[in-house]
Amino acid sequence: MDTQIQLYTSLFHNNPDAVFMFDMQGRFTGVNAAGEALVGFTSQELLRMQIWEILASTEGLDSKKQQQILSTGIRKNKHYQLLHKNGQVVDIIASSFPIFQNGEIISRYSIARNITQQKKMEEVLHQMQENFRLISENIMDLIFIVNVDGMITYASPSVQAVTGLTIDQVINQHFSILIHPEQVTNAKSDFAQMLKQKTTLDAEYHYLHPDGRMLLFDVKGTPDVCSNGHILSTVFVARDITERRQSEELLRYSDKLSVLGELAAGIAHEIRNPLTALKGFIQLMEGDEFANQQYLQIMRSEIDRITSITSELLIMAKPQTLRFAPNGLLPLLSSVIKLLEPQALLKNVSILTDFPQVTSLILCEEYQIKQVFINIIKNGMEAMPLGGNLTIRVVERPSDVIIRISDQGQGIPAELLPRLGELFYSTKETGTGLGLMVSTKIIRDHGGTINIASDVGKGTTVSISIPKALKPTVSFND
Numbered sequence: 001m002d003t004q005i006q007l008y009t010s011l012f013h014n015n016p017d018a019v020f021m022f023d024m025q026g027r028f029t030g031v032n033a034a035g036e037a038l039v040g041f042t043s044q045e046l047l048r049m050q051i052w053e054i055l056a057s058t059e060g061l062d063s064k065k066q067q068q069i070l071s072t073g074i075r076k077n078k079h080y081q082l083l084h085k086n087g088q089v090v091d092i093i094a095s096s097f098p099i100f101q102n103g104e105i106i107s108r109y110s111i112a113r114n115i116t117q118q119k120k121m122e123e124v125l126h127q128m129q130e131n132f133r134l135i136s137e138n139i140m141d142l143i144f145i146v147n148v149d150g151m152i153t154y155a156s157p158s159v160q161a162v163t164g165l166t167i168d169q170v171i172n173q174h175f176s177i178l179i180h181p182e183q184v185t186n187a188k189s190d191f192a193q194m195l196k197q198k199t200t201l202d203a204e205y206h207y208l209h210p211d212g213r214m215l216l217f218d219v220k221g222t223p224d225v226c227s228n229g230h231i232l233s234t235v236f237v238a239r240d241i242t243e244r245r246q247s248e249e250l251l252r253y254s255d256k257l258s259v260l261g262e263l264a265a266g267i268a269h270e271i272r273n274p275l276t277a278l279k280g281f282i283q284l285m286e287g288d289e290f291a292n293q294q295y296l297q298i299m300r301s302e303i304d305r306i307t308s309i310t311s312e313l314l315i316m317a318k319p320q321t322l323r324f325a326p327n328g329l330l331p332l333l334s335s336v337i338k339l340l341e342p343q344a345l346l347k348n349v350s351i352l353t354d355f356p357q358v359t360s361l362i363l364c365e366e367y368q369i370k371q372v373f374i375n376i377i378k379n380g381m382e383a384m385p386l387g388g389n390l391t392i393r394v395v396e397r398p399s400d401v402i403i404r405i406s407d408q409g410q411g412i413p414a415e416l417l418p419r420l421g422e423l424f425y426s427t428k429e430t431g432t433g434l435g436l437m438v439s440t441k442i443i444r445d446h447g448g449t450i451n452i453a454s455d456v457g458k459g460t461t462v463s464i465s466i467p468k469a470l471k472p473t474v475s476f477n478d
Helices: 002-014 033-039 063-071 116-138 158-163 181-197 242-286 293-317 329-346 366-382 414-419 434-445
Strands: 018-023 028-031 075-083 089-101 104-114 142-146 152-155 201-208 214-225 231-240 325-328 349-354 361-364 388-396 400-406 449-455 459-467
Touching: 018 033, 033 075, 033 089, 033 104, 063 104, 089 116, 142 158, 181 201, 181 214, 181 231, 214 242, 242 293, 325 329, 325 366, 329 349, 329 361, 329 366, 329 388, 329 400, 361 366, 361 459, 366 388, 366 400, 366 434, 366 459, 434 449, 434 459
Parallel strands: 349 388
Antiparallel strands: 018 028, 018 104, 075 089, 089 104, 142 152, 142 231, 201 214, 214 231, 325 361, 388 400, 400 459, 449 459
């Protein structure tokens, strides 16, 4: 019996958790050292107190409720808040057990553990999770968690607004679903390198949106490396920089046009005066029966060519007063095709059309848009010296109209495509590059774009996008 008492006493006093004993009135009858440390009171002080005095909240705890609690059987892992002697609130988790004598509960003892720090950590973690939720739900950057196999395990809500895919379509899919097919191999290689070297990834990848747009993303990846050196997962943040890159390119293009404008104005001015004199003397020589008419014809042809070049330079050199008006696209195209058909017949080129039944109006400067169509169609015909088919297709979209002009020429190598439209760069032996540069400027002034795609040995397609005109409003004047 003495051994059991010693064992009980040892367990009571040496228990690392707080142990309290109290009678059926809630008066403390015993407390161990851990209990004293938990609430800051000495055992002598606690033995003069009731359990209710150290509870942080006793609202609604009347004598009936107190007695009910004391008479209850075992209460396990209940959360309470105690008042420390210094006034601070202590969070505990406690289990309470009844002590019986002759079948009746005569007292209780409770074992309590301080979970204040744990609660604070839980609150901090909850706040961090809430902050992350707010950020991920409201930021337009895309946030992904990707495991070491490349599978997406988390995607921020912004994924749907930016990529056009739902979260369900992205989760548990390989990250390559968000990479343009031509870049998937490089992206997988970059991912493997990041895992191998445990370094951050910084790259740019294209993404083909379901609506047909090509987006450019700045992607930053960071591996989550645990203490043993293993990578648990990776975190990726992707930002859509399509508009920023387009703005940068437009700025560079504008700077180039500014320099070109100054150069072109000087060249056009210096050339036009001598051209006028040359034309006059040629006209005088044409009346001379001894003059070589073949030479005069060559001279006239070359002077006309120089005049055409200076006219194009002047378009680049000075701002044009544009008079935009709603025009039907099909009538514009039809008039240009009718104008160029005789030249096409001479070159053995068949102009094929694929037009919709109804085409919306475009807001444009009629003669400038016609000049663009003439330039592009003539380029297509010149790309087929042995003849072939030149196809003009029109596709309507909700906000714009696409005109695709395709030839069956030899095509242009991919490495040369970025240079098209540069001053004095042309794939034609006698070309100046001005025609495409002028066309690009005109289309940009109209709020549209020109894109060129080409397959060597198959041909080239020039796609021109022009915004639709808003429906005109009718006004009545008195």
